[in-house]
Amino acid sequence: MLSRTANGLFWMARYVERASNVARLLDAGRRMENIPNTDEGRASEWESILIASGCHETFPGDIKTATMDAVAHHLILDETNPSSIYRCLQSARENARAMRIAVTTEVWDGLNSAWAEMRASEPSDIEGGRLAGFLEWVKGIGFTFSGAVEASMLRDEGARFIAIGVAIERADATARLLDVKYHVLLPSAQDVGGGLDHMQWVQLLRATNSLRAFRWTYRETVTPQAVVHFLILNPASPRGLITSVETIVDNLVRIGDGxxxxxxxxxxxxxxxxxxxxxxxxxxxxNGLHEWLTETIVELNTLASEIAQVYGFNGPMVEQVQIQAQ
Known part of the structure; x- marks a missing residue:
């Protein structure tokens, strides 16, 4: 497969998964904001979301006083934010268009339709009580994309580069979602394990669509240790970090480097x-959950760079094609 084609498929998949994961971060913040707590000794939910998303430097304002509406706008509709859902869906669609011959009609139609709906979105669509429904729609795009790839694409190198792109983004996002919990840790160590701590972990599982799977697997009350095990070390967890890494290894082995x-x-x-x-x-x-997650995020980004080097990627294809409003 040509490097240009592999690059386009890899980044198409990463952008779709990134859009879903930004929605999950916002959903985590939305859910945690509804949990009563004191602001003393911790960052706000929305400061935490901006830090975990890596968008704290692009946010146009003081992140310490960030509100739900301001953060939602920046992470969803802001065209100047390269990691906003708007830009992610735009970039996914453009990468698919550039590689049109390498994707099926089902994959293309799904991304094209998603982008058309995204372009038509207004600020009022994500305000107040409408935010939750919008985030579910974005996460649904990811599920639809995965289903279209699984049901319509050949199990060839193209599908493997897509799988690697999804897995890298998913592993990174799982680490970042867990790090949100670190940034909203309770102000006092004596509160760990209490009712508030329990509710925060439950909402984190809900945001990752993992609560039902977690309860089916562990059949016990939600504890920090069990959640960390499920989202990092349990290979049966579809969003588990180890599951994503296993997917990367398996597909790299199958592709080879020539x-x-x-x-x-x-x-x-x-x-x-x-x-x-x-x-x-x-x-x-x-050894410190936050420290371990930070090191892992760096490791995953280094891995992504080395994959690009091995297969001759030059960066996101969207940077090499003219984005056209169609």
Whole structure:
């Protein structure tokens, strides 16, 4: 497969998954804002969302006084924010258009329709009680995209680059969602394990569409240790970090790099998978959940860069095509 084609499919998938994950971050903030708490000793939900999304530097204002409406606008409709849902869906559609011959009609139609609806969205569509419904619509785009890929595309290199793109974004997002919980930690250690702490972990599971799966798997009350295990170390979890890394390794092995040897990207991915398989929840929490998540996010971004280098990617295809309003 040509590097240009692989690059376009890889970034198309990343942008679709990123849009869904930005919606999940916003949903986490929306849910946590509804939980009574004191502001003393912690960041606000919306400051936390901006930090976790990596958009705290692009936000046009003081993040410490950020409101739900302001953050929602920046992460959804702001055309100047390269990680906004608007820009993600635009970029996903343009990458698909540039690689039109490599995607099926079902994949193209889904992205084209999603972008048309996104372009027609107004600020009033995400205000107040309408935000929750809008976020569900965005997450639905991700489910529709995954279904179209699964049901209509050949199991060839193109589908594997799509799977790698989704997995990298999903692993990164899982780490960032868990880090939101760190940023809204209770002001006093004595409150950990209390009712408020419990509700925050429950809402985090709801935001990741994982609460039912979690309860089916563990059949116990929601605890920090169990949630961290489910979202990081449990290979049965569809949004588990280890699940995403296993997907990356499996598809890198199947694609190969044409040299007959092991690429640096595959080596790094395999080492990360091995470390995750040997880790325990106690080690992750004991050494500092926030510190571990930060290091992992850096590792995932380094892995993405090495994949780009191995396969000759030049960055998002959307930067190489003229974005046209159609």
């Amino acid at each position: 040299s007959g040897g092991q690429s640096e990207a595959l080596r790094r991915a395999t080492e990360l998978q091995s470390r995750l398989e040997q880790l325990t929840v106690e080690q992750i929490i004991g």
